[in-house]
Amino acid sequence: MLIEVFGPGCLKCQTMEKHAKEAAAQSGGAHEVVKVSDYAAMVARGVLSTPALAIEGQLKFQGRVASTDEILALIKV
Amino acid sequence: MPDGLTQPSAFRRGGWLLLALPLWVVLYAVNHAVSEWLAFRLLGLAPKSHLGEAVAFLFYDTPKVLLLLTLVVFIVTFIQTFVNPGRVRDALSKRRPGLGNALASLFGIVTPFCSCSAVPLFIGFLRAGVPLGVTFSFLVAAPMINEVALGMLFAMFGWKIAAIYAGTGLAIAFTAGLIIGQLKMERYLEGWVQDALKGPAMGELEEATPTLPARIDLAVQGVQEIVGKVWPYILAGIAVGAFIHGYVPESFMASLLGKNHWYSVPLAVLIGVPLYSNAAGVMPIVEALLGKGAALGSTLAFMMAVIGLSLPETIILSKVMRPRLIATFVSVVSIGILLVGYLFNAIL
Numbered sequence: 001m002l003i004e005v006f007g008p009g010c011l012k013c014q015t016m017e018k019h020a021k022e023a024a025a026q027s028g029g030a031h032e033v034v035k036v037s038d039y040a041a042m043v044a045r046g047v048l049s050t051p052a053l054a055i056e057g058q059l060k061f062q063g064r065v066a067s068t069d070e071i072l073a074l075i076k077v
Numbered sequence: 078m079p080d081g082l083t084q085p086s087a088f089r090r091g092g093w094l095l096l097a098l099p100l101w102v103v104l105y106a107v108n109h110a111v112s113e114w115l116a117f118r119l120l121g122l123a124p125k126s127h128l129g130e131a132v133a134f135l136f137y138d139t140p141k142v143l144l145l146l147t148l149v150v151f152i153v154t155f156i157q158t159f160v161n162p163g164r165v166r167d168a169l170s171k172r173r174p175g176l177g178n179a180l181a182s183l184f185g186i187v188t189p190f191c192s193c194s195a196v197p198l199f200i201g202f203l204r205a206g207v208p209l210g211v212t213f214s215f216l217v218a219a220p221m222i223n224e225v226a227l228g229m230l231f232a233m234f235g236w237k238i239a240a241i242y243a244g245t246g247l248a249i250a251f252t253a254g255l256i257i258g259q260l261k262m263e264r265y266l267e268g269w270v271q272d273a274l275k276g277p278a279m280g281e282l283e284e285a286t287p288t289l290p291a292r293i294d295l296a297v298q299g300v301q302e303i304v305g306k307v308w309p310y311i312l313a314g315i316a317v318g319a320f321i322h323g324y325v326p327e328s329f330m331a332s333l334l335g336k337n338h339w340y341s342v343p344l345a346v347l348i349g350v351p352l353y354s355n356a357a358g359v360m361p362i363v364e365a366l367l368g369k370g371a372a373l374g375s376t377l378a379f380m381m382a383v384i385g386l387s388l389p390e391t392i393i394l395s396k397v398m399r400p401r402l403i404a405t406f407v408s409v410v411s412i413g414i415l416l417v418g419y420l421f422n423a424i425l
Contacts, residue, residue: 003215010193014173039098039196039396041272048162048201064295065302 001075003033006042008053013037016065017050023071031075094293107142112137131323138315140363142229143308146357147300149228154299157224158292160199161186163197166395169215170206174258177211182250185218186227186243195393203266204274210258216394217410218250221385225303226356233364241421243379246385249413256409265402303357311359320360334379336425337371342418345375346411349382358382373425378418386410 007013017035024031036042042050048055049063055074060066115136116122122129165184169177195216202212222243232237266274287295321330334341352359359380366376386407395403 008193008196012193040269041335042197043200043273046163046201048094048166048198050197063299068266 001029001031001073003031003071004035004054004057005051006036006037006045007046008039009037010050013051016053016061019068019073020053021065021077022068022069025076026072027075029075039077042045078402091297093295100107101144101148104140108140108144109137112140127323129323131319131414134317134322134365135319138364139312142311142315142357142361143304145232146307147304148312149225149232150300150303151296153224153228154303155292155296156187157299158287158295160184162188162201165215166202166205166207169211170200172208172211174208174210174237174255177208178214178251178254178258179247179268180217181207181214181254182222182247184248185204185215185250186222186224188215188219193393195390196397199394199397200273203270208258208264210254210256212254213257213406214250215256217385218246218252218404219408220387220390221250222246223356223380223384226360226380226384229357229360233360234367238373241373242380244383245417245420246376249381249385249410249417253406253409257405260405262402262405265399266396267393267399283406305356306330307355311361314358315361318365319363321365321369325369330366330369330371334366334371334375336374336422341372342378342415342422343376345418346382346414348385349379349387350411351388352383356384358419372422374423376412378422381414381417382411 001003005013005017005020007016017033020033024033036045042052045054046059047062051065053060053061053066053071055071060074061070112133112404116133117124118130120132122132124130124133165188166323169184173181185191199212199216202215202328203209207215227239227243230242231298332338355400365378366379367373391407394406398406
């Protein structure tokens with residue numbers, strides 16, 4: 001699955017990216033974690049509050065850091 | 078859905094909450110007695126002495142502010158799980174100046190906001206057709222009327238001071254947005270922002286609504302995150318407060334920040350702006366200032382300058398605005414804070 005992490009690079013956004021990578025590794029499936037730090041790209045996707053995370057193009061979390069378990073629960077098949 | 082995973086942990090947390098509340102009440106109730114015992118009995122400091130008063134303030138205020146902060150952040154974060162920036166944006170889109178500015182200022186109080194999301198939020202609002210002036214009302218209100226500060230003021234000084242803070246903050250945000258809207262400053266946005274506004278609107282991402290256990294989890298996370306992050310600021314604030322409380326004579330404070338001097342309000346703002354703290358850290362200083370006879374208007378101006386006009390946020394906003402717009406924003410807000418200071422020094 002495609003996991004996108006949106007954030008300009010603040011501490012919270014880095015934590016979110018780390019959690020996403022951990023979740024991707026733990027689930028064992030084929031996942032791709034992409035970090036989006038360009039403001040124009042975020043805005044184009046409708047992200048209003050960072051950090052945000054989308055799975056397969058659907059926004060799941062916005063304005064807070066999701067835990068590894070929360071992300072894992074969403075990408076498990 | 079992740080319910081299977083979040084449910085057990087939320088129930089466990091629910092059990093903790095039932096234990097935590099009585100514990101909180103007991104700690105808060107015995108705090109004053111314990112702090113005096115520590116300062117005057119255990120350490121043997123003399124009451125009414127400079128050092129004794131400063132140390133007693135330190136022992137009393139540290140647990141008090143941390144306890145209040147924990148409760149306030151829990152309640153505030155829980156309420157915020159119901160406010161979604163996307164819905165706020167939709168509610169403000171295409172609003173006329175006036176009503177739009179008023180709504181934006183009100184939403185600014187409750188919307189979760191951190192300065193690192195100021196940029197996407199700012200552009201997202203403009204793209205959705207929220208007028209520039211209305212967006213500014215939101216952008217002024219969001220940091221200036223900090224929801225944690227509001228809760229702390231209510232808990233520490235009562236509803237009147239909390240209401241004065243919220244009311245004047247709303248008035249500043251409303252007026253500043255109205256003025257900036259009238260000045261038609263859209264051309265002072267950075268080039269890439271103007272391009273982003275012209276681009277076609279892409280499909281929006283959808284967001285899941287959290288369940289009640291998830292909201293409680295979020296509130297607990299908020300407490301861990303915020304209290305874990307701000308305690309150094311609180312300790313610094315309490316240290317400054319303790320020094321003022323123990324060593325600064327009342328006559329000195331009255332002559333510096335008292336109500337009878339024209340310079341006390343600008344002075345409070347000048348001291349406040351470069352001080353980068355957060356809402357919780359500034360509370361012990363406010364407490365000590367008011368206790369030492371500083372006028373309410375000057376103190377309010379000081380607090381608003383610390384919380385509402387921060388250097389880091391201005392730097393982040395300079396990515397989207399040209400210097401002229403930034404300068405207008407900072408001056409309009411500063412003038413508003415000065416007026417609030419003078420007003421309350423004059424009528425109280």
